[in-house]
Amino acid sequence: MSRYHQNWGVTGHEWAIQHLARSLNAGRLRHAYLFTGPAGVGKTTLALAMAMAVNCIDDHARPCGVCRPCTLIAREKHADVSILRADEGALKIEQVRNMVQTLSLRPVEARYRVVILRRFNEATPQAMDALLKTLEEPPPYVLLLITADSADRLLPTIRSRCQPLNLRPIAPMQVREALIFNHNLDPEGAALLAQLSGGRMGWAIRAVTDGDMQSRRTDWLQQLEDALDQDRVKRFALAENLSSTKNRGDLPEVLELWLSYWRDALLLSSHASTPIVNRDRRHSLDQIARALSADQALNVLQAVRRTARMLDQNVNARLAMEVLMLDLPRLRLYQAPPG
Numbered sequence: 001m002s003r004y005h006q007n008w009g010v011t012g013h014e015w016a017i018q019h020l021a022r023s024l025n026a027g028r029l030r031h032a033y034l035f036t037g038p039a040g041v042g043k044t045t046l047a048l049a050m051a052m053a054v055n056c057i058d059d060h061a062r063p064c065g066v067c068r069p070c071t072l073i074a075r076e077k078h079a080d081v082s083i084l085r086a087d088e089g090a091l092k093i094e095q096v097r098n099m100v101q102t103l104s105l106r107p108v109e110a111r112y113r114v115v116i117l118r119r120f121n122e123a124t125p126q127a128m129d130a131l132l133k134t135l136e137e138p139p140p141y142v143l144l145l146i147t148a149d150s151a152d153r154l155l156p157t158i159r160s161r162c163q164p165l166n167l168r169p170i171a172p173m174q175v176r177e178a179l180i181f182n183h184n185l186d187p188e189g190a191a192l193l194a195q196l197s198g199g200r201m202g203w204a205i206r207a208v209t210d211g212d213m214q215s216r217r218t219d220w221l222q223q224l225e226d227a228l229d230q231d232r233v234k235r236f237a238l239a240e241n242l243s244s245t246k247n248r249g250d251l252p253e254v255l256e257l258w259l260s261y262w263r264d265a266l267l268l269s270s271h272a273s274t275p276i277v278n279r280d281r282r283h284s285l286d287q288i289a290r291a292l293s294a295d296q297a298l299n300v301l302q303a304v305r306r307t308a309r310m311l312d313q314n315v316n317a318r319l320a321m322e323v324l325m326l327d328l329p330r331l332r333l334y335q336a337p338p339g
């Protein structure tokens with residue numbers, strides 16, 4: 001009899017893999033799992049690995065990562081494994097309805113028909129509702145893998161029918177090693193990205209493969225630093241730009257980045273021995289730490305956090321950003337000397 005292998009090709013989350021592998025080995029697989037955790041922590045990666053594990057045809061180590069089902073699933077090309085993503089904004093009821101219809105068909109070649117529903121916490125209540133019947137009486141060959149940043153916004157009836165697996169950020173050291181050994185990063189670059197990732201492997205991999213992401217990060221930090229020396233009119237123009245329809249979707253990430261920046265400023269201004277995250281901004285952060293007291297840095301940090309929380313509650317984004325702009329201190333930063 002074949003065993004499900006311990007190595008799922010996933011960095012970290014060993015306990016979750018162990019739990020899933022044990023359930024598979026014992027034939028106690030549930031029909032719906034709910035992976036929760038912060039964006040980029042590895043929810044979809046783990047869900048894909050699980051889709052491979054249940055459909056792998058290797059005799060010894062599942063998932064083997066090299067058989068036909070494994071490779072097709074890894075490339076998101078397997079006919080019986082689909083990922084449901086929101087077209088724009090949230091998952092729509094039609095998407096879920098269409099998906100539910102395909103579930104009545106037996107898998108074409110795999111053991112399980114697997115559907116991964118991404119960021120389901122952002123789906124409309126109607127879209128969640130459309131999934132309920134399937135969750136109540138799933139066909140025996142169906143495996144539903146739901147991902148969500150947090151379970152709070154899910155209908156309780158959805159939550160109660162899924163096996164929850166809450167993924168937490170992994171140790172930055174683990175991210176660093178994976179970046180060096182699996183993605184050929186130099187140790188210095190890997191250390192910086194590992195810190196920035198906050199233990200979110202998926203985020204780190206995206207940062208490596210998506211050049212845009214690095215330049216967006218640089219832009220957002222530059223905009224913040226520029227704003228410190230700007231008057232109210234320019235700051236409000238930035239607030240308008242960041243909360244425009246085009247950019248609104250990025251705002252949570254912008255604020256998370258700014259939060260890490262002000263946390264660094266607070267660490268430096270209070271002479272803490274904890275290493276800072278945005279080490280490539282050391283030159284500016286040192287100036288801020290000299291100009292502001294720890295209390296002042298803390299105030300800004302709290303203002304950013306407040307803004308992030310307000311956006312989470314769907315307040316007017318532009319207004320929230322304008323308030324934040326007024327809470328930023330007025331400072332002139334000098335550029336780092338070239339080289």
Ligand SMILES: [Zn+2]
Nearest residue numbers: 056064067070
């Ligand atoms: Zn395989």
